[in-house]
Amino acid sequence: MQLFEHNPIKIYNSLSGKKETFTPIETGYVGMYVCGPTVYSNVHLGNVRTFMSFDMVFRYLKHLGYKVRYVRNITDAGHLENDADAGEDKITKKARLEQIEPMEVVQRYTVDFHNILNTFNFLPPSIEPTATGHIIEQIELISTIIENGFGYEVNGSVYFDVHKFNETHEYGKLSKRKLEDLIHNTRELDGQSDKRNPQDFALWKRAEPQHIMRWPSPWSDGFPGWHLECTAMSTKYLGEQFDIHGGGMDLKFPHHECEIAQNEAAKGKSPVNYWMHANMLELNGQRMSKSTGNTVNPDELLSGNNDFFSKAYAPSVIRFFIAQSSYRSVLDLTNDGLLASEKGFYRLMDAVNLLEKLEVSKASTININAWRQSCYDAMNDDFNSPILIANLFEAAKYINQIKEGKETISAEDLATLTNTMNIFVFDVLGLENVVKNDSGTDKLTGAVNVLIKLRQEARANKDFALSDKIRDELAEAGILLKDGKDGTTYSVN
RNA sequence: GGUGUCGUGGCCGAGUGGCUAGGCUCAGCUCUGCAAAAGCUGCUACAGCGGUUCGAAUCCGCUCGACACCUCCA
Incomplete structure (x- = not known):
């Protein structure tokens, strides 16, 4: 008998806007995907909060006896600065500024990310895939989307046809947006001439000659669009449909909306049963x-x-x-x-x-x-x-x-x-017991106990000047004495 | 402008129709040689205005305010 059998969980599902009783696709197993960081600078504290929330979710599900496959990606292929950008992405930009290779940037900040998370006592995810390690899967996904009529190629770049998709599907169902409203509220940006509509988003971008991060594809030497990796990797490791997808609130639109669209366009299925969004810090x-x-x-x-x-x-x-x-x-x-x-x-x-x-x-x-x-x-x-x-x-x-x-x-x-x-x-909760207590084994305990004993003798002799001196100077050294009914204990600050 | 979330006591922060978390701070008390620690007691709130209800912080409407997203963002 596993704990989860008599501990039904309710999860607030962003898709429905309600708390729903959690029922995994396979009894006893949970597939969970969380959008990881783009490793182009030091990890953001807000990132830490989001990942910590899902770390606790992961920990609790495991405690209940679920076999959890927790996938959290590393985005190392670089997002475009914006859709109108001529092709320089965040990672390339950072590399140019720092006079180093893009992969050097990725390596540096991936290490930083892991160090910070270790400091905060995170459990490692089951799989931590990288975008650059799944270029082939992403190219295959694009091909399928084109075959199904939801993608088109222009000048070596491929875009997702949001308007076409919306004729038969519901684009915006996660973020509660209507395509109509998006059309009215989209700013005109320069350099979008390749797209049929401003709401379309890139699946593949042709690389400019100076762009270092590039891979061959049927359409051009280029790089994948920034929503695609999560779809490719979640499908690969968790299947076309899985239980929980998490991320920060700010990823709800457009990122997660696009993930749903890509999955439905490629596989005909809505990928996620429970969408969870952590709020901002x-x-x-x-x-x-x-x-x-x-x-x-x-x-x-x-x-x-x-x-x-x-x-x-x-x-x-x-x-x-x-x-x-x-x-x-x-x-x-x-x-x-x-x-x-x-x-x-x-x-x-x-x-x-x-x-x-x-x-x-x-x-x-x-x-x-x-x-x-x-x-x-x-x-x-x-x-x-x-x-x-x-x-x-x-x-x-x-x-x-x-x-x-x-x-x-x-x-x-x-x-x-x-x-x-x-x-x-x-x-x-993943807390660590940072308070040193007198376990009776280490040398500090022995030393402090000698002082406690001396102080008690002083107190017995009503030599309070001495006893207070011992107490106060220990306090200055960061050791607090606590007199209790059954003697004195101490804690280290 | 659009979409969404939200406005809780000195501070932080749970709670979605009646039984009204918790932490921190502050005051008093117990304990103590004095403190500290711990315990006890006190401070009793739900932005404003209407409405629904026997009853609302909790549901509905309006007003005011905050934040996020709509463009890279966890």
């Missing part, structure tokens, strides 16, 4: 933007080397901060918010670290199984991590009360409590 109430300077890199946030925050924050504190809001809400990154989360996070960790020191009684004063189920209920409801965390704090309070002798717990319930806390805090 703001910095001090405004969108992050490099041009206005209202932006901070992940490594700057972690190191404290920035103009926005008063200090450096641990990766788990940031993870905790993000988990305290719903993935579907806009989240505002502020110093006050991070400070509040930091305090809460360490309080939670302190409680977790107390678990192994609790004394058991014959009976428990709370219903631990009901509490445990409420943790599952929270995550089953569209991965509601804020509610889950509220439940974890309920447990923290209970743990502290047990320690104070105000509540009791049985040995069996303590095992359940410990197990459940570990599951949700570490396995599902």
Whole structure:
């Protein structure tokens, strides 16, 4: 009996605009695709938030016993700056600026991306395919779309015929747009003469002579359009229809809309059963933007080397901060918010670290199984991590009360409590236990315990000047003493 | 201009018809030699105006405001 059998999940499906009970295509198996980063610069913090949301989805599905194939691509072929562009893409542009090969850019920022995600304790996806590794699949896909009458070639470039597609299909059904409205609201851009209509999008672009990233194709030496790779790779690794497709809210249109169109044009099927979109991350109430300077890199946030925050924050504190809001809400990154989360996070960790020191009684004063189920209920409801965390704090309070002798717990319930806390805090939320506690084995513990003992002797002799000196100087060194009923413990800042 | 999301207490942030999360901050208390930590208590909110209902933060309408997308963007 797997956990998922009695834990039905509800997922907010962007396609229907409603929460729907999740039913995978194959019982026990989940195929999930998330649009990955374009590796032309350091990974954006907003990217981190989006991927972290899906990391928690991945973690929870795995915990429930699903066999999950999680595919998150690396876009290394470069998107066009815009459709009117003569052919220089982001990666080529960056390469020219930095006087290096495009693939060098890709390599550098792919490594950066992985480093940052490792720092934040991400689980690696099952498959992390690259766009440049799937040129052949993309060319085949274009051929099929042309054969089916939804693509046309002009001057070595191939475009998707949105108007033709819309005659028999519904372009805009994900983003709730109508082609008519799009026609009225599309700006006239220069250099679009190749397209039959401004709403059409590129499937293949002929490369200009100076363009370094290029591949041969039936139409020209060129490169694939920027919506195509996700269709090609999701189909290859998850099939023509799969369970969950995720990404940032800003990809809903046009990127995901075009993915649906390409799939339907090529395979005649709508590819995805559940579309999930993570909302935006703001910095001090405004969108992050490099041009206005209202932006901070992940490594700057972690190191404290920035103009926005008063200090450096641990990766788990940031993870905790993000988990305290719903993935579907806009989240505002502020110093006050991070400070509040930091305090809460360490309080939670302190409680977790107390678990192994609790004394058991014959009976428990709370219903631990009901509490445990409420943790599952929270995550089953569209991965509601804020509610889950509220439940974890309920447990923290209970743990502290047990320690104070105000509540009791049985040995069996303590095992359940410990197990459940570990599951949700570490396995599902992906937090790391950064609080060093006195495990009684390392040398620091020995040394601090000597000082604690000296202080206790001083206190017994009413030499409070000495005892306070020990306490205060340890505090300055980052070691906080906590006097409890059963003696003194410490924590390291 | 169009489309969409949303406006919750000092701050952050859940909650979609009645039982009204959680964190942080602040005040008081318990504990303590004093602190810290922990516990207890208090502060009780849903942008505004109408409407539906026995009952609305939650549904409907309007107004005001914010954000995102419509162009590369997670």
